Amino acid sequence: MADTNLPEGTDSIVTDVVATPIADSTEITSRQNGVREALKGGTDKLRSSASDRAMGFVTQGIERSSGALSNVSALIGDTASSIDERLGSQYGDYARSAASAIERAAGNLANKEPDELVDDARSMIRKSPGIALAGAAILGFALVRVVKSGLGSAGDSDRKRKN
Structure with a gap:
């Protein structure tokens, strides 16, 4: 069933193919x-x-x-x-x-x-942003110190267990 009119590399024509309509916009x-x-x-x-x-x-x-x-x-x-x-x-x-x-x-x-606290914090920050920034820096510094001391003590206890 080889058809000579087919493009190169094509063996046969597929029959029984149903065309589906393209969906409208x-x-x-x-x-x-x-x-x-x-x-x-x-x-x-x-x-x-x-x-x-x-x-x-x-x-x-x-x-x-x-x-x-x-x-x-x-x-x-x-x-x-x-x-x-x-x-x-x-x-x-x-x-x-x-x-x-x-x-x-x-x-x-x-x-x-909680909503009242958020509103109070926002108004305080608007009134004095410098104090809010300084407070955030101090809290950040304190948090870093607490985390570092916690990690240091955890590392010390790990070393003691290994020895």
């Missing part, structure tokens, strides 16, 4: 819109989920921070009498004043919603 556009809507819906779900998780972490952080401040306040208040004996009553009063200020800050922190 409205069908293609509707498919694209469907895909676009599906992607948009998935993105909205992910964004909502991430936002909910972030708010949960912020709320948990607020609770922990408030508790830590309360503990620091109690510690300072407990040592005020010792400060009275060692350094004088004036310094003990300073310690009690600092303890009450820290306790008020802990109460304020515990009573705020």
